[in-house]
Amino acid sequence: xxxSFLSQYGADISTLTLEHLWLTGAxxxxxxxVAIPAGIWLTRSPRWAKPVIGLTNVLQTIxxxxxxxxxxxLPWLGERAARIAIVALTAYALLPILRNTYTGIxxxxxxxxxxxxxxxxxxxxxxxxxxxxxAASFIFAGLRTATVTCIGIATIAAAVGAGGLGELIFRxxxxxxxxxxxxxxxxxxxxxxIADGALGLLERRFKVPGPESTRR
Amino acid sequence: xxxxLEFRDISVIAANERRLLDRVSLAIEEGTVxxxxxxxxxxxxxxxxxxxxxIEPASGEVLVAGASERDVVALRRKIGYVxxxxxxxxxxxxxxxxxxxxxxxxxxxxxxxxxxxxLLQLVGLDPxxxxxxxxxxxSGGQRQRAGLARALAAEARILLMDEPxxxxxxxxxxxxxxxxxxxxxxxxxxxxxxxxxxxxxxxxAARIVLMKEGKILVDVPSDKFLRSDHPEVVSxxxxxxxxxxxxxxxxxxxx
Numbered sequence: 001x002x003x004s005f006l007s008q009y010g011a012d013i014s015t016l017t018l019e020h021l022w023l024t025g026a027x028x029x030x031x032x033x034v035a036i037p038a039g040i041w042l043t044r045s046p047r048w049a050k051p052v053i054g055l056t057n058v059l060q061t062i063x064x065x066x067x068x069x070x071x072x073x074l075p076w077l078g079e080r081a082a083r084i085a086i087v088a089l090t091a092y093a094l095l096p097i098l099r100n101t102y103t104g105i106x107x108x109x110x111x112x113x114x115x116x117x118x119x120x121x122x123x124x125x126x127x128x129x130x131x132x133x134x135a136a137s138f139i140f141a142g143l144r145t146a147t148v149t150c151i152g153i154a155t156i157a158a159a160v161g162a163g164g165l166g167e168l169i170f171r172x173x174x175x176x177x178x179x180x181x182x183x184x185x186x187x188x189x190x191x192x193x194i195a196d197g198a199l200g201l202l203e204r205r206f207k208v209p210g211p212e213s214t215r216r
Numbered sequence: 217x218x219x220x221l222e223f224r225d226i227s228v229i230a231a232n233e234r235r236l237l238d239r240v241s242l243a244i245e246e247g248t249v250x251x252x253x254x255x256x257x258x259x260x261x262x263x264x265x266x267x268x269x270x271i272e273p274a275s276g277e278v279l280v281a282g283a284s285e286r287d288v289v290a291l292r293r294k295i296g297y298v299x300x301x302x303x304x305x306x307x308x309x310x311x312x313x314x315x316x317x318x319x320x321x322x323x324x325x326x327x328x329x330x331x332x333x334x335l336l337q338l339v340g341l342d343p344x345x346x347x348x349x350x351x352x353x354x355s356g357g358q359r360q361r362a363g364l365a366r367a368l369a370a371e372a373r374i375l376l377m378d379e380p381x382x383x384x385x386x387x388x389x390x391x392x393x394x395x396x397x398x399x400x401x402x403x404x405x406x407x408x409x410x411x412x413x414x415x416x417x418x419x420x421a422a423r424i425v426l427m428k429e430g431k432i433l434v435d436v437p438s439d440k441f442l443r444s445d446h447p448e449v450v451s452x453x454x455x456x457x458x459x460x461x462x463x464x465x466x467x468x469x470x471x
Contacts, residue, residue: 115303118270119366120292125320133307208307210352 009183012168017187020164023082023157024150024191027089031146035094036139039101040127049102056095064153067091068160085154085162092153093146100142104135136206144199151192155184165191219282220246220406221267221374226276228262228430236262237273238430246373249400249407251417251438253452254427260410263427264376267408268295280374293317296367296375296405300382302359304351310336310362311347317370335365338403340395357388361395368403377409381416393419414456418442426452 035056042049062070071077071084108131116126132139158166165184172180221244228237237259244250252260265271266278269288277284285291304313312319315332323331333343339361351359360380367375380396381389397420400407411417417424417438424441426434426448434446442453 111299111301111303112305114270115297115299116305118268118292118297119317120289120370121316121320122289129316129320130305134305209350210306 005179005183009168009180013165013183013187016163016165016167016184017191020151020154020166020188020191023085023089023154023162023164024147027086027093027150027154028143028147030086030090031093031097032143034090035097035142036101039098039139040105040131042098042102043105043131046106053095053099053102056098059091060095062091064088064092064156065159068157068162072160081157081160081162084160085157085164088157089150089154093150096145096149097139097142100138100145101135104138104142105131107138108134133206134208137203137208140199140203140206144196144203147195147199148192151188151195155188218246219243220280221408222279222282223263223266224277224279226263226266226273226278228259228266228271229274235430237266239276240430240432241276242425242432242435244406244408246406247404248423249409249421250423250425251409251411251421252425252427253411253414253417254433256412258427259430260427261378262430264378264408264410267374267376268292268297293321293370294373296370296372298360298363298367298375298377298380300379302351302363304359304362304366306351309348309350310341310354311343313351314362314365314369316366321370331369332365335368336362338368338399339365341365355388356384357392360384360392364396364399368405373406375405375407377407379411380409382412389416396420414452 038052042052067088068084071088074084077083077087112130112134113126116130121129154164155166155169157164158170165188168184169181169188170184172178172182172184223240223242226237226240227235230236240259240263242263252263254260262271266273267280269278269291280291280294285294304310305316308316311329311332314335315328318328318331332347336343336346341358341361346354346358346362351362354362364380381392384392393416407420409417409421418441421438424434424436424438425432426446428448433448434441434444436444441449442456444450
């Protein structure tokens with residue numbers, strides 16, 4: 001990319017990158033705040049697991065452009081494009097986090113859960129000291145998948161005027177300017193790679209030590 | 217001697233209506249080791265697990281030190297629990313595994329680490345070299361020692377042991393039995409030991425309870441067990457002696 005291009009669009013690229021980060025970051029926080037507790041709850045009421053995970057699965061299958069379109073006419077949400085984007089991205093992020101939280105905890109060797117009960121840990125101590133740490137690498141894997149997916153989908157949010165790096169891509173497509181398309185696509189890809197690497201590190205950091213299988 | 221643990225008329229019924237325990241009553245004296253033996257499915261583990269209410273009986277009650285404890289968490293903290301798989305938490309160091317109940321009780325860090333050090337020494341593990349290791353870095357016998365230390369952490373007055381040494385090789389198993397015997401002389405704990413191994417029961421316990429189909433068939437001091445003429449004991453004793461008699465018969469035949 002030439003210097004003049006960067007001087008012309010540099011400020012836009014950085015503002016839109018920050019906007020992209022804000023949209024994805026907010027969605028991930030909401031999704032984690034909903035899906036991790038919901039995943040934990042499902043481990044306690046497994047009969048709900050199939051319908052609830054099924055529902056998030058359905059959300060995942062809605063094409064992103066259609067999802068943004070569905071949300072556009074809704075009151076309050078439709079007033080600000082960023083709200084639509086965050087809600088839609090949250091919906092996409094739910095499934096991987098929910099599924100991984102649920103399977104991460106359910107997959108723990110039942111002997112360990114039984115011992116935790118037998119030695120007198122309370123329900124919350126069992127969750128915080130045993131179950132969540134043992135499932136943590138699974139939960140981080142879910143967060144990683146969700147984040148990488150959402151960074152990609154967030155580029156479509158520009159179609160409803162929510163901003164983000166998609167705006168450069170759409171402008172580039174409309175004006176048949178590949179440099180603009182790349183100015184949006186390359187930072188979005190870099191963000192995805194960085195998020196993938198950083199969350200991958202956390203995933204490995206929380207991996208249960210030892211060759212022994214502690215999972216069913 | 218007072219009664220540390222008492223089972224009164226305990227019945228446990230499985231989901232398929234099968235009676236796992238059928239009106240079992242048993243009183244365990246404080247500071248003694250009682251072994252429960254029996255075939256697989258005889259109800260021995262079920263009985264053990266009603267003591268810390270991992271299984272709730274359909275009828276009857278379990279008394280600890282003469283009282284029925286309502287708070288199940290408080291009850292379980294008073295009762296140590298050791299199982300064959302050790303159940304050490306793989307993400308915690310040995311030090312944290314052993315001290316987990318003290319941590320759960322909110323005891324200060326310093327008090328916790330002093331107690332953990334003392335317990336590790338008690339079970340023959342050097343705190344300096346084992347405290348910071350993870351369970352997978354220990355051998356089977358060392359893991360079982362750590363599991364025992366954890367069970368004793370909260371000054372447990374009762375120790376439930378379910379086939380604790382069942383997965384160990386014979387030599388390590390013998391070492392562990394010696395260690396436990398020695399340890400129980402120093403720590404006054406009431407032990408209820410479930411085992412398949414008659415040799416282990418005879419070596420460690422003062423009293424042997426033989427169960428079959430959810431009932432207690434024989435309940436005798438261990439030195440009288442092999443002299444019992446109960447048919448089930450006779451079968452046990454025959455099986456117990458078969459290894460030696462087979463070997464001598466074989467040696468006699470080939471000599």
